[in-house]
Amino acid sequence: MRQIKQIVLALLLVILISTPAYWGHAQQAEIDGPIYIVQTGDTLWGIAVRFRVSVDDLARANNISDPGQLRLGARLVIPGLDGIQGLLTTSSVAYGDTLRSLSRRYQMPAEMLARLNHLTSPDEFYAGNTLVLLEQEQPIHTRRMMLAPGQSLLELAIIEGGNPWSLIHDNSLAGSWAAMAGEVLHTTTTESSPDLPPGPSAAPGLIEEIRLAPTFLVQGKSAVLRIIAPPGLSLTGTLDQRPLNFFPDPDGGYTSLQGVHAMVEPGAYQLSIQVTLPPEPPHNGAPYAFSQTVIVRSGNYPFDPVLIVKPETIDPQVTGPEETQWFELATPVTPEKLWQGIFQSPIGPPFNDCYPSKFGNRRSYNGSAYSFFHTGLDFCGGVGVDILAPAEGVVVFAGALTVRGNATMINHGWGVYTGYMHQSEILVKTGDKVQAGQLIGKVGETGRITGPHLHWELFVGGIQVDPLDWLTQIFP
Ligand SMILES: [Zn+2]
Structure with a gap:
């Protein structure tokens, strides 16, 4: 009996000690x-x-x-x-x-x-x-400055009105020797001011913003890169090793347009930008380079049923030379932007929003792997329907091709081209300047197709992109 009492007492004690309340604090x-x-x-x-x-x-x-x-x-x-x-x-x-x-x-x-x-x-x-x-107790604001080649930290501090010791401290440098030319340093300031926007933290102070739209790139879509900075910069760059072409934007800053290939693997790619700062002091033409990971997402394009075609229509020996010719036409990047605002539909009512096949669909020919995709937008409308220029441009090709039939290519500037295939009639010639809405040809069934329609392509930076975006959205 006494043993049982002792056991019960011991158990109670254990329970008591293990209860948080016993210890007095939460x-x-x-x-x-x-x-x-x-x-x-x-x-x-x-x-x-x-x-x-x-x-x-x-x-x-x-x-x-x-x-x-x-x-x-x-x-x-x-x-x-x-x-x-x-x-x-x-x-x-x-x-x-x-x-x-x-x-x-x-x-x-x-x-x-x-x-x-x-x-x-x-x-x-x-x-x-x-x-x-x-979260910081006191918000910290910093100002950005770049160390130019041959410049010492002391010289930079004098030009920017600071002192080298705070530069060493604010940038966790091991010493004044540890900062390298082209490095962007931050100096803390007590308060923010309207002329001190946060800006891209890895870029020199005169670059106000680096914008890429869309933020996450998408297969088969057009990308717009904008660098907001004062005039006088010269810019080059690459997106996944493709050269970027920058043009001064009428709205200020610099713009580059680039297509993302419809078949590129979704994942991480590199965006690199090289800038030469203005030649005047304090920049003295200093070079600056920057690289960042960008994400390409899937366009979620549907898979078309297997298409059965004559074998020669997919034989690279037959299609290759014409393909090369077609892409070379869309390669030169000219500096004058000829279009304004949204593109008009190349086919008027009632077929302007009737598409038997959209851009990007994955395709298999005669049971091949799905390594092909639909490179343009197909419009309804029978033989003889008018084809209209969607925007101002210069005709760079107008003629008969084996696969594409009667084809036209228009250069709109800044690396943007539109292509028209299978026409019954071509009503323009190479070198013609065309205006938005101008009649340029008639729908037909020339070349290797199964029925009459307009196949319309849009190139950005040498890559075919979804043309429908240009009918619904203003670029850049
Ligand atoms: Zn098509």
């Missing part, structure tokens, strides 16, 4: 890890995605049993970031931001930024991705 007092304060519209799932943790881990770390009961203003511990304390906030990576440059803008070690963002490779640091940051 479990939450010693929070390990940074905090996120729940905002309007947040869901547990959304927060988990943003901070790259699993919903289960997030729920467990915060003793949440019902994910639907997320209280506005609740302080959530974000797990997996041991040793980091403070309030977390999110922003997004912009074009012109690198891990290093953002660490300088936010005066936060790059290693900490990498940890906060669970980065395991530089490819994960792409524009449009969420950027996790520690």
Whole structure:
């Protein structure tokens, strides 16, 4: 009996000691890890995605049993970031931001930024991705400046009205010798001002913004790259090793248009930009180079049923030379932009929005792999229907081809071309200048096709893109 009493007493003691109330302080007092304060519209799932943790881990770390009961203003511990304390906030990576440059803008070690963002490779640091940051007690503003070739940190500090010691400190440099020519340094300032926009953190101060639209590129779509900067710069660049052509934009800045190939593998690609700054002091024609990961997403194009065609129509020996000729026509990039605003439909009512086949559809011929795609937009309308120029341009080809039939190609400038195939009649000749809405030909069934229709192509930077976008959206 006495033994039983002792056992019961011991059990009670164990229960008592293991109860948090016994220890007098709440479990939450010693929070390990940074905090996120729940905002309007947040869901547990959304927060988990943003901070790259699993919903289960997030729920467990915060003793949440019902994910639907997320209280506005609740302080959530974000797990997996041991040793980091403070309030977390999110922003997004912009074009012109690198891990290093953002660490300088936010005066936060790059290693900490990498940890906060669970980065395991530089490819994960792409524009449009969420950027996790520690909220600062006092917002830090910085000004950007670039070290020119042959320039010392002291000279740069004098020109910019700062001192070399704060430059060394603000940029976590090992010494004044550690800054390299072409490097963009940040100097902290006490307050922001209208003439001090945040801008692309890895670019020299005179580059106000680097924009790529869409933010995530898409197979078969047109990309518009804009560099907002004062006149006097000279720019070159590449997108996935294809050269970019920049032109001064009438609205200010510099614009480059480039098509994304419809069959390119979705994934990470490199955007590189080389800039020569204006020749006048303080820039003295200094060179600047920048590279960033861009993401190409799938265009989700449908797969057409297998097409049965005469074997010679897909024999590269037959189609190859004409293909080469067609692409060479669309290659030269001329500096005058001839179009204004939206493109008009090349086919008028009632066939202007009747498309038997759209751009991008994956195609297999005679049971081949689906390695072909529909390179243009097909319009309904029988033989003799008018074909109209969609925008101002110069005819660079008008003639008969074996596969494409009676074909026309128009140059609209800045690397933009439109092509017209299978016509019954061509009403323009090479060298003609055409205006938007001008009659240029008639729909037909010439070349290797099964029925009369207009096959309309649009090239941007030597690549066929979805022409429908140009009928619904203003480029650039
Ligand atoms: Zn077609």
